[in-house]
Amino acid sequence: MKLSSFLQYLDALGLLDLIVKLKLRNSILLVIMCHEIGKNVYYEEGIPTKLFEAELRYLLKLRFTFLPLCEALEIIEEEPERPHRIAVLTFDDAYKGVYENALPIMLKHGMRGTIYPVAGFVERSVAHWAVQIGFILRNMKTPVKIKLESLDTSLYINDEYDKRIALKTLLNMLPRMDVDEINSVIQCLTQFLDRELLHEIQELHERTMMNKEQLKEMAELGFEIGGHGYWHVGLTNISRERVRQEIESSLNFVNAFMSSSVCKLRTFAYPYGLYDDNVIGVLKELGFHAAVTMKPIVNKANNLKLYEIGRLSPYRFGLMTLSSFKVQLMRVYT
Template structure:
């Protein structure tokens, strides 16, 4: 996995370098060496405690505690686009930036996660499967527009959530058509793509670039990002059974415990 990531990143850097493909050539000279530490968290569903039974489902109660701790630790949320604008263009980031992403476009992101995050001034990036836009239990245009209006980013998670490395013949439909459909439904540009199942190879990452995306996210452990990783940004999954200590381990700036106040020194 690591070798594959390095290989893909090298190839992407090569293509940008040799062919000079870029919106702005001044981007390359100044920013190619910039490495930034930003945790990108990956969630799926945020649901009632009583029905949590999967690594992909975090209870509302745990999610509340996690957001409260992020706020206490001094984190500010940014979108994937803001992270990439920092890498490519040097845009300023807030202190202790974190990206909070949600895959698959479940309705509970809107009904459960969004109000909790609002309380702390947090925003997220949600990756929607285009053909689920009007399906029960999934986010629809109205909710997505509300999220956009509150500073969220909406990205594509493919047309049908197909594992693309096993289906190269479907890339045009899954990667390009999903972007076009979402942009038409939302009246808003779709900036980034999330690889279904985190599955990516050389061909797929190139197609994401060819089909007009500016970034893509996968799954991994890395928190350092750079120009060479923009088309496979590593995200750390917050699993359903993660307690606060496990959550803290996913983050670069966190205290594992809050020490009790020291006793006052009493002279004898």
């Protein structure tokens, strides 16, 4: 029996619901990490809109209150002994499907959440690095040999399978590169793209990412706009000076939305989930009050590590089903 069928079988018996209820008995801060909703970007499949809404309905059934992270933290700080049952929807990178698909669903259910846009992508109208690389590889003619001198590596691409391997290879390298190296790689890849497609790279931001006006609208609707770096680089792989530049520029971007915010707190999402004591120290110095990781855990509201808040993906085992989401909710606390 396939895993997906097995999970559906357990779900039909009511066993998944029973275990979830047993696991979620304590005071909880459940933070969910989303990217694209209802649309596919060029490097990964977005969460289907119907599944997204089904998961929200399930959490409502479990009596969760949905809040932006900054508000959730303020409430927990004000009433630390009270049992909390708070869910926070976070959306990294600010993809357009969040505005077009997630926002109407959340407003229908009276929910708000937290958006973590990459400041440089918004201000410079640049598509996410992974989106650009995925678009180029998908539209590249084969066979081709690409020598990436800055990475001291070569890519041999003969078919669609090789394209997927090349994409995975480059995405795994991204966290180790700073912005100049990333631009160098993208420029090299672009040489192997048909000339008539070059203008489409310039249009990728408009097609795939939210703009400043859309972010402002969501802020005015009560969504939190948090920090996610200026150029989405791995903060543990650059100098302390560059870390400060990335976080400070991100903070300036966030501050531009604070007049529309009901929160005084500012929160941050680590690009690629990478952080260390140095990064946390800079966040504290510059005035970020908390940060979210990519650790797949459910947080105890009365025992929070403010700069290491865990987040769950909206599915597990690569299965985009409500059953796999229920399995995610069984993650242990810290």
